[in-house]
Amino acid sequence: DFDLSQLMSNADLAMYRSKARGRGTYTIFTPDMVESHKRKLSIANSIDQAISNNEFQIYYQPKIDGKGVIIGFEALIRWVHPEFGMIMPAEFIPIAEQGGKISAITRWVIEQVCVEMSVLRQRLQRRFRVSINLSGHDLRHSGLFDSIHALFIKHNINPEYIEFEVTESAYLENFALSNKFFRRVSNMGCAIALDDFGTGYSSLSYLTQISIDTLKIDRQFIRELETSERSRLVTGTIIDLAKRLSLTICAEGIENHEQWEYLLEHGCDHVQGFLFSKPIPLDQFDTLPARFERRTLMQSNL
Numbered sequence: 001d002f003d004l005s006q007l008m009s010n011a012d013l014a015m016y017r018s019k020a021r022g023r024g025t026y027t028i029f030t031p032d033m034v035e036s037h038k039r040k041l042s043i044a045n046s047i048d049q050a051i052s053n054n055e056f057q058i059y060y061q062p063k064i065d066g067k068g069v070i071i072g073f074e075a076l077i078r079w080v081h082p083e084f085g086m087i088m089p090a091e092f093i094p095i096a097e098q099g100g101k102i103s104a105i106t107r108w109v110i111e112q113v114c115v116e117m118s119v120l121r122q123r124l125q126r127r128f129r130v131s132i133n134l135s136g137h138d139l140r141h142s143g144l145f146d147s148i149h150a151l152f153i154k155h156n157i158n159p160e161y162i163e164f165e166v167t168e169s170a171y172l173e174n175f176a177l178s179n180k181f182f183r184r185v186s187n188m189g190c191a192i193a194l195d196d197f198g199t200g201y202s203s204l205s206y207l208t209q210i211s212i213d214t215l216k217i218d219r220q221f222i223r224e225l226e227t228s229e230r231s232r233l234v235t236g237t238i239i240d241l242a243k244r245l246s247l248t249i250c251a252e253g254i255e256n257h258e259q260w261e262y263l264l265e266h267g268c269d270h271v272q273g274f275l276f277s278k279p280i281p282l283d284q285f286d287t288l289p290a291r292f293e294r295r296t297l298m299q300s301n302l
Ligand code: C2E
Pocket: 061, 075, 076, 077, 088, 089, 090, 093, 106, 109, 133, 134, 135, 165, 195, 196, 252, 253, 254, 255, 272, 273, 274, 275, 279
């Protein structure tokens, strides 16, 4: 007593899950896959409308220097969907990438940061950088540099206030194009950071061939600082590596003072994490202190 086309489409959904996980796997269909597939489709189909209806929003997470002073913000996109409520980028960015919609989102983010820059400058009254995340798909789009350049001119943005973050895998998958793009962006005055460092490629030889300013140590290492001697060693080694290559080093995902202390002791330049602030919208900037105080511990747990 089943409908054959339904059976086939359910089997299809299970098959796509298997394909997404790689070879040699199987997946047993469960009804929640239909729901999740519908949500995905609906998200994919409402991206254009989200841009025109202004449903996206930028949240900013401060980046802090060794003295506890804010030196920049990472721009992190949020989507307040009319049906689903708040959707996080980890869910909709991959869908946008698959559906060829990421360039439009990236352009929206860059323009929105340009628009909000004057408010940010009023609030901070000193030099800082706003970091914008780029996806690997953006780097394959040859018009990206020109559209950034045009937006900076349109909104009168000093490129020295902007940084671009890209993961090492996105950079390396499009090596020649990325190198060309980032060299131009860097010549214009923007900074470049390699995001989620330590989780992508194991080959380090490319580090000598690319133009970047900052390595961002992935949150995974920071999370394990208290529990894993290996993570402590890898973190210390990444900081050392960055120093030797004259790169700035930023650690993400700092959630407690012990982690901050460890990173400071090992010479980490910048930190970012819930210990200081979650990503917040512009209208909550008043809640940020002028300076984050270090709590020196008599005995560190690390
Ligand atoms: P990411 O660039 O590595 O950003 C850091 C993520 O870690 C953010 O998640 C941030 O909220 C989270 N985070 C920061 N500090 C902590 C902490 O102390 N603890 C924990 N547990 N998490 C922390 P978010 O905003 O959900 O973004 C996830 C990812 O989505 C980003 O990772 C980035 O890859 C992507 N993304 C965000 N905004 C954009 C965008 O505008 N364009 C593109 N292409 N990707 C974006």
